[in-house]
Amino acid sequence: MLRARATAARAKDPKKAMKRVLKLVFGERKLKFAFIVACILISSFSIVYSSNFLGLFIDECVFPLIGVEDPSWAPVIASLTQFAAIVSISVVFNYLLSRTMVGISQDTLYTIRVDMFRRLESLPVSYFDQNQHGTIMSRFSNDTDTLNQFISHALVQLMQSSITLVMVIVSMIMNSWIMTAVVALFALLTMKATSSIAKRSGRQFAAQQADLASVNGFIEEMMNGQRVIKVFCHEDQSRSDFAALNEKLRKSMTKGNTYANIMGPVTMNLGNLQYVALVIVGAVAVILSGGAASGYTIGLLAAFLQLSRSFSNNVNQISQQSNMVLLALAGAERIFELLDEESETDDGYVTLVNAKMDESGNLTETGEHTGLWAWKHPHHDGSPVSYVPLRGDIVMRDVDFGYVPDKMVLHDISLYAKPGQKIAFVGSTGAGKTTITNLLNRFYDIQDGKIRFDGININKIRKADLRHSLGMILQDTNLFTGTIKENIKFGKLEATDDEVIAAAKLANAHGFIMMMPDGYDTMITNNGESLSQGQRQLISIARAAIADPPVLVMDEATSSIDTHTEALVQSGMDRLMANRTVFVIAHRLSTVRNSNAIMVLDHGRIIERGDHDDLIAQRGVYYRLYTGAVELE
Ligand SMILES: Nc1ncnc2c1ncn2[C@@H]1O[C@H](COP(=O)(O)OP(=O)(O)OP(=O)(O)O)[C@@H](O)[C@H]1O
Ligand SMILES: [Mg+2]
Structure with missing residues (x-):
């Protein structure tokens, strides 16, 4: 069973699950979806704009004023004001974005819980024989919780990072294709390094989940069986059983986290290296091309360095979120499994109705509460509805x-x-x-x-x-x-x-x-x-x-x-x-x-x-x- 749980941690068909989640979240909220996309576009634009602004500001406002006696500050103030305005707008839209998403995700989860509960109540008794109560409970607790995290944070993050990434790449190419090539090279390197680490930590992750499940299961069983444990003086035994399970969890967590923990430093150091390489390539380009006339300026170098930072940040964001997304989709799949479970069927057409005797002693149906009940039996062969008194035979x-x-x-x-x-x-x-x-x-x-x-x-x-x-x-x-x-x-x-x-x-x-x-x-x-x-x-x-x-x-x-x-x-x-x-x-x-x-x-x-x-x-x-x-x- 533990094994099954561990493998169930991965989504079987992430694409299908993703489609269904998106339909649940945005299916009936098309307008809100459009608003969210607009907010994301504004915020992504503002990120790219800020990077490029730095370049323009250096080249057009700072350099021309260096060494000038009595410089005119008007263009400086104008461009700073424009910058402040755009950043403020983006802040406002970011706030609106998160407000809207909180509402949407909580509404969606509310609906999911209602649907799950309705489904649960409609299931035949045999479903509860075949499925452990703990497993059903975790649909309502763990799985809904990861889905919540996904809808309220990861989903928007992912959309935002992807859109920003595209904008950043376009802007980088427009600024300098040579430096873009350097970034691309480092991106490839980072991808190779992280995927090999992720593969190892993924394997550990499954083991970790299984060990965690067995520790939790053990604690639950011990809590339920406290009286029996005390009666049989089984405390020492259960303590040592727990210690063994706990030790196993410690080992698998240590291994898993070792890999997970080197991921950060590796990508960060590669990022730093990329920064240095860009500075060298950029500086050489600026010096060799002779400055402003060729387009390679100090400002451009500064802007590009900013853009490359945002590039790495967004790539990291996407790779970090993707793990969370896979987990959440696996949870979503289990929720959908419950929602798609066959309800108890009921083909019954004979109903219980309030009845009364008419003058000739026949039973008839009545809306009043008579205390006399009858089975109302419609017949398929077209003969009239018959009423059979409820007797208990x-x-x-x-x-x-x-x-x-x-x-x-x-x-x-x-x-x-x-x-x-x-x-x-x-x-x-x-x-x-x-x-x-x-x-x-x-x-x-x-x-x-x-x-x-x-x-x-x-x-x-x-x-x-x-x-x-x-x-x-x-x-x-x-x-x-x-x-x-x-x-x-x-x-x-x-x-x-x-x-x-x-x-x-x-x-x-x-x-x-x-x-x-x-x-x-x-x-x-x-x-x-x-x-x-x-x-x-x-x-x-x-x-x-x-x-x-x-x-x-x-x-x-x-x-x-x-x-x-x-x-x-x-x-x-x-x-x-x-x-x-x-x-x-x-x-x-x-x-x-x-x-x-x-x-x-x-x-x-x-x-x-x-x-x-x-x-x-x-x-x-x-x-x-x-x-x-x-x-x-
Ligand atoms: N939900 C179930 N799924 C599968 N088998 C079951 C289930 N419930 C009972 N059984 C099996 O059906 C058989 C009859 O069980 P049942 O509960 O009817 O016994 P009982 O006569 O009521 O016993 P008791 O006197 O202990 O209550 C048993 O062999 C039991 O293992
Ligand atoms: Mg019984």
Whole structure:
């Protein structure tokens, strides 16, 4: 994985990524783009102008006045004023340029973050199985950050340096082609030297990135596992593991930086050499050509030296930025990868609507909130839309499923649950209990078989409506940052405070919530860190209760809680289960006993079914579980 990260540091198709970034940045801001180009042109012109100004000033203002008695200062002042005006204009436009770019880059990043988040929310659950959360997070943190640097600084720098470079070269050729040839020669030399250094440092860079990733990964893992580390007194071991990784990073960073650090001095010294060579060639040309008449003047030499400085500066700028650009484009590619990820598809056309009975006893759709729900089922064959009351009748027939195509987890699962019935799943860990519930709400699609909800194939039901009609209490409780009230309201955003309290009372959560310092307004952070396991479960039960779904799926948490809280959770769940179709994955036999049907799962197959008494009479796996011959879990 680390290897993959290291190679991923380079963009696969930088050109394509660059085009897309430019489209994002300037695609809908053509006017601003024109303004930016204009600003850059003005500022580049002012750089070239300043260099040439020096030459003209020396030749036309300074030399003619040397030794003159009572010199006239007017031309000096006029040309200095012109110079000051042009430089000031350029300063103003430079300021406007950076202001505009800050706005554009932040707007672009805002849009990118919105798009990424939208995409993320639209992705199927399986995406999160296949991609590590840390990797997804780094799209939002590192990759967006490098892209920010690129858009707000490097992009403009690069445009500016390139335009200035072209102007400088033209101006150099116009001034003196001999001296331009000297500059070209040194440019070639510098390019050769830097590219050979860059090649070496590039190789080190990949190693450096990989080592950095492993150090960061290690720290993250250690932070998450602090409790386990302390429990097993693993501090010394983890310290020495860290030291080893850190040492590896130190070595690769030292190597990488050695190359990177000689780059500067090499180009600087070559630049100095070029300066000396130009002075010699220029001076010889001025002396041999006899001065002003031939065009080779002291002023020209001075101007040229200035131009050659700007030439080197801009070449350096471009080569420095290009590394940053490659990194940023690699980040951009990863962001685009997320943006191009396939969203969860939904072909469902059966929807859940408010319904009422008309005089003749037929169901019809209504805009009012009647508390009576119906599936609105349009038919492809042209027959009229039918309305099926939402009852909570579930049938699974010959269902096969695997998370990955060639590894089946469930085989031939068939079962039914009539409205109001309670079906329990028991079986050892990994038997496939949670998996069955993941299929009911279409977190995953089945490979074979059929699942029907109130007689309708669930593939035809719009996913949002299907999920509305199914309450889920997941195995791992997840609470969000916010107040307890907000967390309960998660099940029904428009719920009133009274409804929240009623749901909490139903779930048996009211008592402990009232003991909290701020009651229902107590803030919860970090997935309810400050609450006990049982309290978190009670809140998640209240959250399901407030949604009041006809079908409820409960994946009992395996972790044990104290007997008092367990009794609370139990009675909360019992109350919630009343009058609903319930699928319960039970780890406590007390939950299972009063179910209408119990499915004993083993390796993805239902191996026994029946109610408690039937199964005890069968004297099979359930009997052995119940009598304690086999541990449940
Ligand atoms: N997201 C997933 N991707 C791939 N395989 C998975 C995934 N989730 C579960 N599995 C596999 O599917 C099988 C059934 O897992 P499942 O979570 O349904 O078990 P379970 O009966 O709920 O166990 P437990 O009692 O421990 O909760 C296991 O072999 C597991 O490794
Ligand atoms: Mg499970």
